Amino acid sequence: MTETRTAVMLINLGTPDRPDEESIRRYLKQFLSDPRVVDFPRWLWLPILNGIILRTRPPKLVHNYELIWGTHDGPIRTVTSALERRIQTRMPNVTVVSAMTYGSPSIASVLETIRDVDHVVVLPLxxxxxxxxxxxxxxxxxxxxxxxxxTQTFELIEHYFDDPQYIDALAASIKSHHAYRTGAPKVVFSFHGIPQSQSNRGDPYAAQCAKTAALVAEKLGLPKDRWIQTYQSRFGPLPWLKPYTDITMEALPSDGVDDVLVVCPGFSVDCLETVEEIRIQNRDIFLEAGGKRFNYVKALNASHRHADCLADILGNKLP
Structure with missing residues (x-):
């Protein structure tokens, strides 16, 4: 019997090629043109996107991307590639590759590099x-x-929100943070939001976020008054999942909370939304409202714990 040649493909969201206006515009055009991301009627949305957003938004984002960029490829590509290499060392009998939903390397371009395999296990991050x-x-x-x-066969792993190793890795990253070890901060689980309308139509995202936060809190032994779950990164005028992270940060000091530790479990890799939006914007909001200590737990990134967790999830799906 012929052995099945297998590859695993990690897929992250994507990133501009460079922290400049043209690269950001090109990335946003692809990202925000996807009806999955913005589900307004096309006749209404595309003129707004092309006539307003793509003209005004990229110049405003250049500085934000420059703040987080670091290496030539930026954090998302750099860290996703490092995670790919770490998983490869744990899975020597398969080919491990990574791609982006938007931007490069595209899924199609990466598929071209693994034409010699029979089966591909796809893990969206x-x-x-x-x-x-x-x-x-x-x-x-x-x-x-x-x-x-x-002509290959494919298996898509749709989620791992309650995977025990994922929960353990998140809990360990919180427990090892100096602010958690030396104090008693309120732990804020901040997830990327989605429009409320998408949730109302049956998207399971909100329930899965709630389950992840509850499982991590349980693993840490946190009482209910020591943690809260919020949603960040809303876009546009319509309601998104609540409570909003920024509004919560502004209100917490008035409620007697002056010490917070923020973790973003839905982000596998640190990016604009965690580094700039949480560590900079939301920190400023909290401290200006009267908070005293604001700390952030890094994403799992290319850590050994993360690589172990994902290699285990992928290994369970191999033929």
Missing amino acids: FPQYAGATTGAVADELERAIAETNS
């Missing part, structure tokens, strides 16, 4: 399923398969 993230990966994967005329 989004622990909680949302149509706007994992659903978008499924759409882009389908397009890439058609574009490359692939």
Whole structure:
């Protein structure tokens, strides 16, 4: 019997190629044109996107991206590639690759590099399923398969929000933080939001976020008054999942909370939304409202714990 040649593909959201206006505009055009991300009627949304947002937003984001960029490829590509290499050392009998839903390397371009395998296990780096993230990966994967005329078989891992190793890794990252070891901060689990309308239509994201936060809190033995779950990164005028992280940060000092430790369990890799939005913007909001101590727990990134966790999840799906 012929052995099945297998590859695993990690897929992250994506990133501009560089922290400059043109690269950001090109990335936002692809990202915000996806109906999975912005589900307004196309006739209404596309003129707003092309006529307003793509003209005004990129110049405002250049500084933010410059703050977090670091190396030539930026944090998302750099760390995702490092995570890919660490998982490869744990799975020597398969080929490990990584791609982006938007931007480069595209799913189609990476599929071209693994034509010699029979089966591909696809792991979107989004622990909680949302149509706007994992659903978008499924759409882009389908397009890439058609574009490359692939005859391989595929398995898509839709979520791992309650995987025991994932929960353990999150809990360990919080427990090892100096602010947790030396004090009693209120732990804020901040997840990327989605429009309330998407949740109302049955998207399981909110329930999965709530389950992740509750499991980590339980693992840490946190009483209910020591933690809270919020949603960040809302975009546009319509309601998103609540409570909002920034509004919560502004209100907590008035409620007697002056010490917070923020963790973003839905972000596998640190990026603009964690480094700039949480560590800078929300820190300023909290301290200006009267808070005294604001600390952030880094994403699992390319840590050994993260690589162990994902290698185990992937290993369970191998033929």
